[in-house]
Amino acid sequence: MKNKICWALLGVVVTFMAHAGSRQLGTGAVMQVEGSSGSGIVTWATIAGYGEDDETDVTAAYTYLDTDDYRFNMVGAAIGWHNRVEVSFAKQELDLVTLGPALGLPGASLKQDIIGAKVRLAGNLVYSKMPQISFGIQHKKNQSFLIPSVAGATDDSSVDYYLSATKLFLGKPWGYNGFATVTLRSTEANELGLLGFGGDVGDRHLTAEASFGLFLNKSWAVGFDFRQKRSNLSFASEDHWRDLFVAWVPNRHVSVVAAYADLGTIATLPDQKGLYLSINGSF
Template identity: 55%
Template structure:
């Protein structure tokens, strides 16, 4: 908890000089939203774009809050990100997964699993909008599980781990019947169970390479609809870990605020099947 507070305080100090300089130069919606782990992207998948709208001469910042309600669980996330000259993104997020039905079944009503996520993303080459090639970025997400007793009991090996990913994103202007079309592909190396909320590593293996993808159609400059898919490593034999997917609608009334609503399918979680529900995320940008 102290580490998370310290990171947020440091990030706030970094953001103070940015208040008058955050960018107007990038197209609306091209900064994406904030995923549950804090990086710029969709709700489930990081994209190669960096958070906010800062150009190469500017710095920018975002903050977000997210809730996902499932039949037997609830996920709450919040965090912030800082972008330097459209080259480097630094982010921090706190995820809290309320165990709901499972907590009551194991005699721990109100129990939750929490983790802190510290991220960095470097734009390597390209531009998501301008130019013939996609934007390509390399990212890391270091995760620390704060409630490891339950993950350890079900077979997780460690309370922390680091995901490394490579993303490619491109916006095809008028690419689909006159509408702008965004595509993203992410390749991730991870040993996280249920994004890290159930610890890292397991009795069925360790680090694995998984694929993720997003597709979004920009109906007008303010509204986008799309879908995402995210593979997960499935390393704990006590319960199957399914891949995740969503269908989303994103609204960008201005460059300072965005709202994303989605219908999310996470499959089976800790033996409880058919975990599908509604996701809502609000982001503010400077």
């Protein structure tokens, strides 16, 4: 009996907490690999969660990617304030499954913490003719700088700046709801910053990202991500990243993304491909 009351109380608390904002399903996008609202590897102009201009939402996510030679995971949280400002926190870890033992460092991993901030400058994802346009920063701090410094990275922290445009197209194409994002980023990061910042062959670069897809129905979306990469380290030249994703958004509290990612060569190891999984919760 006591147990039942406990569960009932918990249910009430969870229901009370679970007051997500009122924007339509899917418009909060998902947390991308650096903790910002977006898709798998691309940052979008969306503000995390479902809040309108009188609502604030909190989103949390766990992401996992396995390419055999590497295992990546991210835990992150974001606050979307009034569909205007997003503040995000992410902890990334890349297990050097193959490189670690080869370097005589079994169990070695690269770690990074990211604090992000994004502001919606203009437009509305769904309702305006123009796309939603946002400006954001991601302050990145590498927490395992020994290996990157040996590899030639010059800094253990840096800031990415990006300008992003995202639009949802109601009923287009073919009656489905299409979506598209183009993002320009200024970055010094080597492999997102997991290999530090700057290096012997470069420093700050302008890179492009894009994401396209379709909602097949209210809860299922499919899409494609592309992220241009530039190289700062002669020892670890980078390849562009791409992925194909499927997202399931059963309600405003949960979303799940599965993707097949092709990350090319990472730190000398070629053909890094694998399954990407991400689980998001919103309140």
